[in-house]
Amino acid sequence: MFDTAVIGGGVVGCLIARELSRTRLKVAVLEGAADVAMKGASAANSGIAHAGFDPEPGTLMAALNVEGSARMPALCAELHVPFVRNGSLVLGRAGEEGALQALCERGKINGAEVSLIGRAGLEELRPGISPAFTAALWAPKGGIVCPYQLTIAAMGNAMDNGAELFTDFRVVRVVREGKGFVLEAEDGRTVRCRTAVNAAGIHADEVSALFGAEKIGLTPRKGEYLLLEKGICRPGDPTLFTLPDERGKGVLVSPTADGNLILGPTAQDSADKEDTATTAEGLRKVREKALEMVPDLPLNRVITSFCGVRAVPAGGDFVLGLSKIVPGLVQAAGIQSPGLTSSPAIAAFVRARLGELGLDVAERPDFRPERPSVHDFGSLPEERKNEIIRRDPAFGRMVCRCEHISEGEILAVLRQNPRPTTLDGIKRRTRAGMGRCQGGFCSPLAAELLSRYLGVPLEEITLKGKGSELLAGTTGKGAKAPKGGAR
Numbered sequence: 001m002f003d004t005a006v007i008g009g010g011v012v013g014c015l016i017a018r019e020l021s022r023t024r025l026k027v028a029v030l031e032g033a034a035d036v037a038m039k040g041a042s043a044a045n046s047g048i049a050h051a052g053f054d055p056e057p058g059t060l061m062a063a064l065n066v067e068g069s070a071r072m073p074a075l076c077a078e079l080h081v082p083f084v085r086n087g088s089l090v091l092g093r094a095g096e097e098g099a100l101q102a103l104c105e106r107g108k109i110n111g112a113e114v115s116l117i118g119r120a121g122l123e124e125l126r127p128g129i130s131p132a133f134t135a136a137l138w139a140p141k142g143g144i145v146c147p148y149q150l151t152i153a154a155m156g157n158a159m160d161n162g163a164e165l166f167t168d169f170r171v172v173r174v175v176r177e178g179k180g181f182v183l184e185a186e187d188g189r190t191v192r193c194r195t196a197v198n199a200a201g202i203h204a205d206e207v208s209a210l211f212g213a214e215k216i217g218l219t220p221r222k223g224e225y226l227l228l229e230k231g232i233c234r235p236g237d238p239t240l241f242t243l244p245d246e247r248g249k250g251v252l253v254s255p256t257a258d259g260n261l262i263l264g265p266t267a268q269d270s271a272d273k274e275d276t277a278t279t280a281e282g283l284r285k286v287r288e289k290a291l292e293m294v295p296d297l298p299l300n301r302v303i304t305s306f307c308g309v310r311a312v313p314a315g316g317d318f319v320l321g322l323s324k325i326v327p328g329l330v331q332a333a334g335i336q337s338p339g340l341t342s343s344p345a346i347a348a349f350v351r352a353r354l355g356e357l358g359l360d361v362a363e364r365p366d367f368r369p370e371r372p373s374v375h376d377f378g379s380l381p382e383e384r385k386n387e388i389i390r391r392d393p394a395f396g397r398m399v400c401r402c403e404h405i406s407e408g409e410i411l412a413v414l415r416q417n418p419r420p421t422t423l424d425g426i427k428r429r430t431r432a433g434m435g436r437c438q439g440g441f442c443s444p445l446a447a448e449l450l451s452r453y454l455g456v457p458l459e460e461i462t463l464k465g466k467g468s469e470l471l472a473g474t475t476g477k478g479a480k481a482p483k484g485g486a487r
Helices: 011-020 060-079 097-110 119-125 147-160 201-211 280-293 339-356 374-379 382-391 407-414 423-430 443-454
Strands: 002-007 027-030 088-093 115-118 133-139 143-145 164-166 171-177 180-185 190-198 218-228 239-242 252-255 261-264 302-313 319-322 329-333 398-400
Touching: 002 011, 002 180, 011 027, 011 147, 011 329, 011 339, 027 147, 027 190, 060 097, 060 143, 060 147, 060 339, 088 097, 088 119, 097 115, 097 133, 115 119, 119 133, 143 147, 147 164, 147 423, 171 201, 190 201, 190 339, 201 218, 201 302, 201 329, 218 280, 239 280, 261 280, 319 339, 329 339, 374 407, 374 423, 398 407, 398 443, 407 423, 407 443, 423 443
Parallel strands: 002 027, 002 190, 027 164, 088 239, 190 329
Antiparallel strands: 088 133, 115 133, 171 180, 180 190, 218 261, 218 302, 239 252, 252 261, 319 329
């Protein structure tokens, strides 16, 4: 029997699990996919830590955005996840000064650090901005972080502190058992818990219905992106926005925490929660909007495009708090942007609500807040790298030449919580396959390493879980990968 089962392995669910692992509670995370951060908004978003100027004052979204932004640097330092305070600029044309002023006043009410600057300030902060923009709102506390690295690291740290992860566990049935619940997956597996947290992202409305709790109105909204290769922007370049509208913050131009340049997203409502296909029309809009801000963007250096789906709540604010209908259930739903930024504060909020349910949420003295990262190897001086290679030659065998990822780094993440079981899982942990060739050369090598480590034939290795097998079968004798543990 678990004290709490968190339903959903996105950034919100995993940070809730990490926050609860500070206590002596027995915590489970139930994720419907083969890995955390594999689907939903945490798998595909802008990676922006918003300063807090945009949400409506007085909402949970506004308060938790500013609190989450303040918590983010220390959190990322503990989890060894890259984070940069690059700042944000909301660009305005002639005639839009009033709208910028109103946005600035909103930000000040929310507690965000914001100011207005003119054209000279724009040119100093970000050369190359279109001369059509004459002023901007400047938010120096805006930042960038990798959403899936943060999610994976949070879950790993939670597991290191005792939390348990159940993957491929899509909850399809909930049964009340005494004062607790029995949660059942499609394959018949069950988890028993005293309390539950609904952090199921775009599926949170369905999960709430399974509990017989509040009806949660969520609209799936697609966002399409273009990603450009490294070396185009400086890591400290500010994130560029135009003035927001009723559908969100619009298309942005921003460096990523890993050094790429990201453009997007679009905002298209969809009836299909699983529709992550990009479209010619959507990507055309991304290009046009981005070029309006920075006319000389080298769009010939796009390396991939992708699409995420976010859950837009009917009421416009996060759906957070104790269920008014079902005792023992905490809702953490409708977490659209700035959900990533707010997630550390949401986790603390949920911990407090579980305390109101009678759980002991006091801090335990033996909590270990740090989680080492394999990315540290790539940033080491050559002398230190050579020392490691002499001790473990696997670090000297290159697998991904685009991102300079070695066999040793891949083997390291295969031994680290939460352990990947798919090629996509290795990619998100090490960046092997995220470079210019998008895995064209390194995927076979990474698949072989995964095959050896899991002790299964190559035909059983998948990209993202069951149904995404890489190979249909072998073509001759000796073609199967060797079984056994990793070297």
